[in-house]
Amino acid sequence: MDDISSTMDAIGPRLRRLRKQRDLTLTGLARTTGISVSTLSRLESGQRRATIELLLPLARELRVAMDDLIGAPETGDPRLRSKPITRNGMTLLPLTQRAGNLQAYKLIIYPKRRPRRPEVSSHEGYEWLYVLNGRLRLVLGGNDLVMGPGEAAEFDTKTPHWFGNADEHPVEVLTLFGHQGERAHLRAASSRAKKQAQGE
Incomplete structure:
Protein backbone atom coordinates (compact mmCIF):
# COMPACT_ATOMS: atom_id res chain seq x y z
CA MET A 1 0.00 0.00 0.00
CA GLY A 71 5.99 6.83 -12.88
CA ALA A 72 5.78 3.12 -13.59
CA PRO A 73 9.18 1.38 -13.63
CA GLU A 74 11.07 1.21 -16.90
CA THR A 75 10.75 -2.05 -18.81
CA GLY A 76 13.88 -1.55 -20.92
CA ASP A 77 11.83 -1.93 -24.11
CA PRO A 78 12.76 0.95 -26.46
CA ARG A 79 9.90 0.40 -28.90
CA LEU A 80 7.36 3.18 -29.24
CA ARG A 81 3.70 2.34 -28.87
CA SER A 82 2.23 5.67 -29.89
CA LYS A 83 -1.34 5.72 -31.11
CA PRO A 84 -2.13 7.57 -34.34
CA ILE A 85 -4.40 10.60 -34.29
CA THR A 86 -6.76 10.71 -37.26
CA ARG A 87 -8.83 13.80 -37.95
CA ASN A 88 -10.43 15.21 -41.05
CA GLY A 89 -8.44 13.37 -43.68
CA MET A 90 -5.08 13.49 -41.92
CA THR A 91 -3.32 10.95 -39.69
CA LEU A 92 -0.55 11.98 -37.29
CA LEU A 93 1.61 9.20 -35.89
CA PRO A 94 3.86 10.44 -33.05
CA LEU A 95 7.40 9.10 -33.43
CA THR A 96 8.57 10.46 -30.07
CA GLN A 97 6.91 10.17 -26.69
CA ARG A 98 9.16 12.15 -24.37
CA ALA A 99 8.18 15.66 -23.35
CA GLY A 100 10.08 18.38 -25.14
CA ASN A 101 9.78 21.41 -27.37
CA LEU A 102 10.36 19.48 -30.60
CA GLN A 103 8.46 16.37 -31.66
CA ALA A 104 8.69 14.04 -34.66
CA TYR A 105 5.64 12.78 -36.55
CA LYS A 106 4.74 10.79 -39.61
CA LEU A 107 1.86 12.47 -41.45
CA ILE A 108 -0.41 10.73 -43.90
CA ILE A 109 -2.62 13.21 -45.77
CA TYR A 110 -5.49 11.70 -47.73
CA PRO A 111 -6.96 13.36 -50.82
CA LYS A 112 -10.38 14.97 -50.57
CA ARG A 113 -13.18 14.38 -53.03
CA ARG A 114 -13.12 18.07 -53.78
CA PRO A 115 -9.71 19.71 -54.29
CA ARG A 116 -8.45 21.50 -51.21
CA ARG A 117 -8.18 25.24 -51.36
CA PRO A 118 -5.03 26.38 -49.60
CA GLU A 119 -5.91 28.27 -46.43
CA VAL A 120 -2.62 29.55 -45.11
CA SER A 121 -1.95 29.98 -41.41
CA SER A 122 0.95 31.22 -39.32
CA HIS A 123 2.09 30.59 -35.76
CA GLU A 124 5.20 30.62 -33.60
CA GLY A 125 7.75 27.92 -34.30
CA TYR A 126 9.84 26.22 -36.95
CA GLU A 127 8.97 23.26 -39.13
CA TRP A 128 10.85 20.64 -41.14
CA LEU A 129 9.17 18.40 -43.74
CA TYR A 130 10.49 15.36 -45.61
CA VAL A 131 8.38 13.63 -48.26
CA LEU A 132 8.42 9.83 -47.98
CA ASN A 133 5.86 8.93 -50.60
CA GLY A 134 3.47 10.76 -52.92
CA ARG A 135 3.52 14.41 -53.93
CA LEU A 136 3.16 17.26 -51.45
CA ARG A 137 1.99 20.75 -52.31
CA LEU A 138 3.56 23.42 -50.10
CA VAL A 139 2.33 27.01 -50.16
CA LEU A 140 4.80 29.19 -48.29
CA GLY A 141 4.61 32.95 -48.45
CA GLY A 142 4.64 33.78 -52.16
CA ASN A 143 5.87 30.30 -53.20
CA ASP A 144 3.65 27.47 -54.46
CA LEU A 145 5.77 24.30 -54.63
CA VAL A 146 5.27 20.60 -55.40
CA MET A 147 7.64 18.23 -53.58
CA GLY A 148 8.31 14.57 -54.33
CA PRO A 149 9.85 11.66 -52.39
CA GLY A 150 13.25 12.49 -50.94
CA GLU A 151 12.69 16.26 -50.98
CA ALA A 152 12.74 18.29 -47.76
CA ALA A 153 11.77 21.80 -46.69
CA GLU A 154 12.29 23.83 -43.54
CA PHE A 155 10.73 27.16 -42.67
CA ASP A 156 9.76 29.60 -39.97
CA THR A 157 6.07 28.98 -39.25
CA LYS A 158 5.44 32.69 -38.76
CA THR A 159 5.50 32.75 -42.58
CA PRO A 160 1.94 32.06 -43.83
CA HIS A 161 1.92 28.45 -45.01
CA TRP A 162 -0.20 25.46 -46.01
CA PHE A 163 0.55 21.96 -47.23
CA GLY A 164 -1.51 19.09 -48.56
CA ASN A 165 -1.90 16.66 -51.45
CA ALA A 166 -0.58 17.77 -54.81
CA ASP A 167 -2.80 15.21 -56.60
CA GLU A 168 -5.46 12.57 -55.96
CA HIS A 169 -3.11 10.21 -54.07
CA PRO A 170 -2.18 10.11 -50.36
CA VAL A 171 1.10 11.72 -49.38
CA GLU A 172 3.32 10.51 -46.53
CA VAL A 173 5.56 13.02 -44.78
CA LEU A 174 8.01 13.06 -41.88
CA THR A 175 7.78 16.30 -39.94
CA LEU A 176 9.41 17.94 -36.95
CA PHE A 177 7.53 20.65 -35.12
CA GLY A 178 6.60 21.84 -31.67
CA HIS A 179 3.34 21.34 -29.79
CA GLN A 180 1.95 24.63 -31.09
CA GLY A 181 2.56 23.47 -34.65
CA GLU A 182 0.73 20.20 -34.09
CA ARG A 183 -2.30 21.99 -32.68
CA ALA A 184 -2.27 24.56 -35.48
CA HIS A 185 -2.38 21.94 -38.22
CA LEU A 186 -5.09 19.86 -36.55
CA ARG A 187 -7.15 23.00 -35.95
CA ALA A 188 -6.73 24.05 -39.57
CA ALA A 189 -7.82 20.60 -40.76
CA SER A 190 -10.87 20.75 -38.50
CA SER A 191 -11.77 24.21 -39.80
CA ARG A 192 -11.54 23.05 -43.43
CA ALA A 193 -13.78 20.06 -42.74
CA LYS A 194 -16.40 22.26 -41.06
CA LYS A 195 -16.51 24.65 -44.02
CA GLN A 196 -16.82 21.76 -46.48
CA ALA A 197 -19.68 20.31 -44.45
CA GLN A 198 -21.42 23.68 -44.68
CA GLY A 199 -20.99 23.64 -48.45
CA GLU A 200 -18.64 26.60 -48.62
Whole structure:
Protein backbone atom coordinates (compact mmCIF):
# COMPACT_ATOMS: atom_id res chain seq x y z
CA MET A 1 0.00 0.00 0.00
CA ASP A 2 2.87 2.36 0.81
CA ASP A 3 4.29 1.89 -2.70
CA ILE A 4 0.93 2.68 -4.30
CA SER A 5 0.47 5.74 -2.09
CA SER A 6 3.93 7.11 -2.87
CA THR A 7 3.39 6.52 -6.60
CA MET A 8 0.10 8.43 -6.51
CA ASP A 9 1.67 11.25 -4.49
CA ALA A 10 4.39 11.65 -7.14
CA ILE A 11 1.92 12.21 -9.99
CA GLY A 12 1.26 15.87 -9.09
CA PRO A 13 4.90 17.06 -9.30
CA ARG A 14 5.44 14.95 -12.43
CA LEU A 15 2.35 16.47 -14.06
CA ARG A 16 3.54 20.00 -13.22
CA ARG A 17 7.00 19.27 -14.65
CA LEU A 18 5.60 17.85 -17.91
CA ARG A 19 3.21 20.77 -18.30
CA LYS A 20 5.99 23.31 -17.86
CA GLN A 21 8.25 21.41 -20.27
CA ARG A 22 5.46 21.84 -22.82
CA ASP A 23 5.23 25.57 -22.05
CA LEU A 24 1.57 25.09 -21.15
CA THR A 25 -0.36 27.10 -18.60
CA LEU A 26 -3.01 25.55 -16.38
CA THR A 27 -5.61 27.49 -18.38
CA GLY A 28 -4.25 26.18 -21.68
CA LEU A 29 -4.17 22.57 -20.46
CA ALA A 30 -7.68 22.94 -19.04
CA ARG A 31 -8.95 24.18 -22.40
CA THR A 32 -7.52 21.25 -24.37
CA THR A 33 -8.39 18.47 -21.90
CA GLY A 34 -11.76 19.67 -20.62
CA ILE A 35 -10.49 19.41 -17.03
CA SER A 36 -11.09 22.51 -14.93
CA VAL A 37 -8.21 24.75 -13.85
CA SER A 38 -9.06 24.17 -10.18
CA THR A 39 -8.97 20.38 -10.64
CA LEU A 40 -5.62 20.56 -12.45
CA SER A 41 -4.21 22.82 -9.73
CA ARG A 42 -5.34 20.43 -7.00
CA LEU A 43 -3.88 17.46 -8.92
CA GLU A 44 -0.50 19.18 -9.21
CA SER A 45 -0.44 20.19 -5.53
CA GLY A 46 -1.51 16.72 -4.36
CA GLN A 47 -4.82 17.94 -2.92
CA ARG A 48 -6.72 15.71 -5.33
CA ARG A 49 -6.03 12.04 -6.06
CA ALA A 50 -5.60 11.21 -9.75
CA THR A 51 -8.10 8.91 -11.46
CA ILE A 52 -7.96 7.11 -14.79
CA GLU A 53 -10.62 9.50 -16.15
CA LEU A 54 -8.29 12.43 -15.44
CA LEU A 55 -5.02 10.75 -16.43
CA LEU A 56 -6.10 9.55 -19.88
CA PRO A 57 -6.78 13.00 -21.41
CA LEU A 58 -3.70 14.43 -19.66
CA ALA A 59 -1.39 11.72 -21.05
CA ARG A 60 -2.90 12.21 -24.51
CA GLU A 61 -2.52 16.00 -24.44
CA LEU A 62 1.01 15.91 -22.97
CA ARG A 63 1.91 13.17 -25.47
CA VAL A 64 3.43 10.81 -22.95
CA ALA A 65 2.76 7.16 -22.18
CA MET A 66 0.55 6.57 -19.16
CA ASP A 67 3.50 4.80 -17.51
CA ASP A 68 5.54 7.99 -17.78
CA LEU A 69 2.78 10.04 -16.15
CA ILE A 70 2.30 7.73 -13.18
CA GLY A 71 5.99 6.83 -12.88
CA ALA A 72 5.78 3.12 -13.59
CA PRO A 73 9.18 1.38 -13.63
CA GLU A 74 11.07 1.21 -16.90
CA THR A 75 10.75 -2.05 -18.81
CA GLY A 76 13.88 -1.55 -20.92
CA ASP A 77 11.83 -1.93 -24.11
CA PRO A 78 12.76 0.95 -26.46
CA ARG A 79 9.90 0.40 -28.90
CA LEU A 80 7.36 3.18 -29.24
CA ARG A 81 3.70 2.34 -28.87
CA SER A 82 2.23 5.67 -29.89
CA LYS A 83 -1.34 5.72 -31.11
CA PRO A 84 -2.13 7.57 -34.34
CA ILE A 85 -4.40 10.60 -34.29
CA THR A 86 -6.76 10.71 -37.26
CA ARG A 87 -8.83 13.80 -37.95
CA ASN A 88 -10.43 15.21 -41.05
CA GLY A 89 -8.44 13.37 -43.68
CA MET A 90 -5.08 13.49 -41.92
CA THR A 91 -3.32 10.95 -39.69
CA LEU A 92 -0.55 11.98 -37.29
CA LEU A 93 1.61 9.20 -35.89
CA PRO A 94 3.86 10.44 -33.05
CA LEU A 95 7.40 9.10 -33.43
CA THR A 96 8.57 10.46 -30.07
CA GLN A 97 6.91 10.17 -26.69
CA ARG A 98 9.16 12.15 -24.37
CA ALA A 99 8.18 15.66 -23.35
CA GLY A 100 10.08 18.38 -25.14
CA ASN A 101 9.78 21.41 -27.37
CA LEU A 102 10.36 19.48 -30.60
CA GLN A 103 8.46 16.37 -31.66
CA ALA A 104 8.69 14.04 -34.66
CA TYR A 105 5.64 12.78 -36.55
CA LYS A 106 4.74 10.79 -39.61
CA LEU A 107 1.86 12.47 -41.45
CA ILE A 108 -0.41 10.73 -43.90
CA ILE A 109 -2.62 13.21 -45.77
CA TYR A 110 -5.49 11.70 -47.73
CA PRO A 111 -6.96 13.36 -50.82
CA LYS A 112 -10.38 14.97 -50.57
CA ARG A 113 -13.18 14.38 -53.03
CA ARG A 114 -13.12 18.07 -53.78
CA PRO A 115 -9.71 19.71 -54.29
CA ARG A 116 -8.45 21.50 -51.21
CA ARG A 117 -8.18 25.24 -51.36
CA PRO A 118 -5.03 26.38 -49.60
CA GLU A 119 -5.91 28.27 -46.43
CA VAL A 120 -2.62 29.55 -45.11
CA SER A 121 -1.95 29.98 -41.41
CA SER A 122 0.95 31.22 -39.32
CA HIS A 123 2.09 30.59 -35.76
CA GLU A 124 5.20 30.62 -33.60
CA GLY A 125 7.75 27.92 -34.30
CA TYR A 126 9.84 26.22 -36.95
CA GLU A 127 8.97 23.26 -39.13
CA TRP A 128 10.85 20.64 -41.14
CA LEU A 129 9.17 18.40 -43.74
CA TYR A 130 10.49 15.36 -45.61
CA VAL A 131 8.38 13.63 -48.26
CA LEU A 132 8.42 9.83 -47.98
CA ASN A 133 5.86 8.93 -50.60
CA GLY A 134 3.47 10.76 -52.92
CA ARG A 135 3.52 14.41 -53.93
CA LEU A 136 3.16 17.26 -51.45
CA ARG A 137 1.99 20.75 -52.31
CA LEU A 138 3.56 23.42 -50.10
CA VAL A 139 2.33 27.01 -50.16
CA LEU A 140 4.80 29.19 -48.29
CA GLY A 141 4.61 32.95 -48.45
CA GLY A 142 4.64 33.78 -52.16
CA ASN A 143 5.87 30.30 -53.20
CA ASP A 144 3.65 27.47 -54.46
CA LEU A 145 5.77 24.30 -54.63
CA VAL A 146 5.27 20.60 -55.40
CA MET A 147 7.64 18.23 -53.58
CA GLY A 148 8.31 14.57 -54.33
CA PRO A 149 9.85 11.66 -52.39
CA GLY A 150 13.25 12.49 -50.94
CA GLU A 151 12.69 16.26 -50.98
CA ALA A 152 12.74 18.29 -47.76
CA ALA A 153 11.77 21.80 -46.69
CA GLU A 154 12.29 23.83 -43.54
CA PHE A 155 10.73 27.16 -42.67
CA ASP A 156 9.76 29.60 -39.97
CA THR A 157 6.07 28.98 -39.25
CA LYS A 158 5.44 32.69 -38.76
CA THR A 159 5.50 32.75 -42.58
CA PRO A 160 1.94 32.06 -43.83
CA HIS A 161 1.92 28.45 -45.01
CA TRP A 162 -0.20 25.46 -46.01
CA PHE A 163 0.55 21.96 -47.23
CA GLY A 164 -1.51 19.09 -48.56
CA ASN A 165 -1.90 16.66 -51.45
CA ALA A 166 -0.58 17.77 -54.81
CA ASP A 167 -2.80 15.21 -56.60
CA GLU A 168 -5.46 12.57 -55.96
CA HIS A 169 -3.11 10.21 -54.07
CA PRO A 170 -2.18 10.11 -50.36
CA VAL A 171 1.10 11.72 -49.38
CA GLU A 172 3.32 10.51 -46.53
CA VAL A 173 5.56 13.02 -44.78
CA LEU A 174 8.01 13.06 -41.88
CA THR A 175 7.78 16.30 -39.94
CA LEU A 176 9.41 17.94 -36.95
CA PHE A 177 7.53 20.65 -35.12
CA GLY A 178 6.60 21.84 -31.67
CA HIS A 179 3.34 21.34 -29.79
CA GLN A 180 1.95 24.63 -31.09
CA GLY A 181 2.56 23.47 -34.65
CA GLU A 182 0.73 20.20 -34.09
CA ARG A 183 -2.30 21.99 -32.68
CA ALA A 184 -2.27 24.56 -35.48
CA HIS A 185 -2.38 21.94 -38.22
CA LEU A 186 -5.09 19.86 -36.55
CA ARG A 187 -7.15 23.00 -35.95
CA ALA A 188 -6.73 24.05 -39.57
CA ALA A 189 -7.82 20.60 -40.76
CA SER A 190 -10.87 20.75 -38.50
CA SER A 191 -11.77 24.21 -39.80
CA ARG A 192 -11.54 23.05 -43.43
CA ALA A 193 -13.78 20.06 -42.74
CA LYS A 194 -16.40 22.26 -41.06
CA LYS A 195 -16.51 24.65 -44.02
CA GLN A 196 -16.82 21.76 -46.48
CA ALA A 197 -19.68 20.31 -44.45
CA GLN A 198 -21.42 23.68 -44.68
CA GLY A 199 -20.99 23.64 -48.45
CA GLU A 200 -18.64 26.60 -48.62
